Amino acid sequence: MWYRSDVRVDCQMNRDFELTIEPHPLLCVGAFVAEFPGPLGELVSPAWLTGGFALDVAAPLVREEQVRGDVRDLLRHGGYKPTGRGKPASEYLARAAGEGALASINVAVDACNVASLHSGLPISVIDLDRAALPVSIRTAGVETYVFNASGQVIDVAGLVCLCDALGPCANAVKDSQRTKTHAGTRRTLSVVWGHHAHRVRTEGTTTWYRDMLERLGASVTTVVPRTGA
Numbered sequence: 001m002w003y004r005s006d007v008r009v010d011c012q013m014n015r016d017f018e019l020t021i022e023p024h025p026l027l028c029v030g031a032f033v034a035e036f037p038g039p040l041g042e043l044v045s046p047a048w049l050t051g052g053f054a055l056d057v058a059a060p061l062v063r064e065e066q067v068r069g070d071v072r073d074l075l076r077h078g079g080y081k082p083t084g085r086g087k088p089a090s091e092y093l094a095r096a097a098g099e100g101a102l103a104s105i106n107v108a109v110d111a112c113n114v115a116s117l118h119s120g121l122p123i124s125v126i127d128l129d130r131a132a133l134p135v136s137i138r139t140a141g142v143e144t145y146v147f148n149a150s151g152q153v154i155d156v157a158g159l160v161c162l163c164d165a166l167g168p169c170a171n172a173v174k175d176s177q178r179t180k181t182h183a184g185t186r187r188t189l190s191v192v193w194g195h196h197a198h199r200v201r202t203e204g205t206t207t208w209y210r211d212m213l214e215r216l217g218a219s220v221t222t223v224v225p226r227t228g229a
Helices: 047-053 065-076 089-098 107-119 196-215
Strands: 002-004 019-021 027-035 123-127 135-139 144-146 153-155 160-164 167-171 187-195 219-222
Touching (some): 019 027, 027 196, 047 107, 065 187, 089 107, 107 187, 123 167, 160 187, 187 196, 196 219
Parallel strands (some): 019 135
Antiparallel strands (some): 002 027, 027 187, 027 219, 123 187, 144 153
8 A cells, every 4th residue: 555654644553563654755655564375485486477577578567767766866855875886776676677687586576676677666575574573664863784695784874764673674775684585484564665756656566566476375465554753
């Protein structure tokens, strides 16, 4: 479900957690939890899914330059600089796809990458069972985290992030190593990072992403964020 962060909505509980969101003038998110029929390491991405790694494949959404610029504006709102190695993940995907370098990781990440590639909107997906509740979306302060297995660190100061009780764990640039999906993952939380000027695109991206996961056998539940202070 899409959610514009400057509009107050009622909280919807999703099992044992809720997602709160700090008001933000540009942010529009889609969020949902997916539960898979088995560990991700036992599920294989079918050809119809990995075929979406190509830029020229037919898709419900098409990348637009205006979207790219607006996403960057969203990320720089809190002072973050979305350039160079700090650019939105959706831009990395486009480059990798253009080079034929996108490869299958697992069904959850593959569906995320296909939806992000063609919509132009960054998407985060984390292993919800690795997150320390409560979960929220806020602009990070002077904070960092490790984002890959080799121990590289990203400085997320000023960047709107998905956070748990231990701090930021995902955003539109790089998700943390701490909460990344793995072979044993059974339950994920996904966040589509949209700009309020592209509400319809955010909603369409979220719906398409959900549809792909449901086609793969996942049970998907909408998360409606609760506005925090």
